Amino acid sequence: MYTNRWEGLDEFVAVAECGQFTAAAQRLGVSSSHVSRQIVRLEERLQTRLLYRSTRKVALTEAGQTFLHHCQRLQDGREEALRAVGDLASEPKGLLRMTCA
Structure with missing residues (x-):
């Protein structure tokens, strides 16, 4: 059976940071x-x-504390990757021709 290895990480971080399942659920929608x-x-x-x-x-x-640290780093890396691609997408593209008289 295929299991998404990322599944549950966002939920875990939200619970760890909020301290409650209900608050984490509200945060994640x-x-x-x-x-x-x-x-x-x-x-x-x-x-x-x-x-x-x-x-x-x-x-x-103790395992949760260690895992949280690594999950937060993964989330930061994911956000950085999304920003980097977004920045590339917003850069001007194409050929600019200029003539002088």
């Missing part, structure tokens, strides 16, 4: 059940627990 499912699947793929869950908030495990 999805349901909290979607966020929860993505985190469970991510933990299953990694075969480790990333978050300690309580009824009111979540906390990162």
